[in-house]
Amino acid sequence: MREKLTEYIEVRGTFTGTFIRTGFKNGYKGPVETILLGNIKDENGIILTDHLWFNLTKGFEALGELEEGDIIQFNARCREYEKGYKGYKGYKDDVYKPVEKDFKLSYPTKIKKIK
Template sequence: MREELRTIGSKGRHVFTATFVRFGFRNGYIGSVKTILLQDVTLDSKIVSDHLWFDLTKGFSGADLSPGDVVEFCARVSAYEKGYKGHKDDVLNRPIERDYRLSRPTKIKKIGKKLILKDEGK
């Protein structure tokens, strides 16, 4: 579903809306990094990604998010490579491919609330 992000390209910043689902963690260079999961990321009322993970930046933590909150933020579309980049054939066999994400989120604000069903956000 991130093909929509590819069509937008890196033509500057855009205003996106999304629904906050939950907090999470990922392994960082120095230790755990707190993250957030956003779903139904839209641009001009069109879904551009079913979900995206972001690091919990100062802007996101300042928005005081709880599950179901709809947030609005500005961000840029950027490309990245995903897949296994090691040399062990028996570890993971995921080919390297290009994917798209939103980066450098700013102007983050809560704009509403959406009802989240129990099956969503698992």
């Protein structure tokens, strides 16, 4: 669990992260493109978590072509969410993961590349 993020629950903060790669997840209307940022730090340079996934929103798309190692700065707020497999227990025994609570950064705004 990302305990250090709990200091930012429902409080807007400024964060930085290192671009690692893009990816996809399943969405209601088909695949959704995502972006993986690593070494998420607060405005004081303290590492809050090793990585976070974000949807590839217009704000991230506006940065243009990103290369691994680019430093991205953004504003966001922390929210709690449930992660794990919520489907029928016997259906996918090989991917079953119990549901647990975790924290994420939501609603990224003022996104810019600083390196």
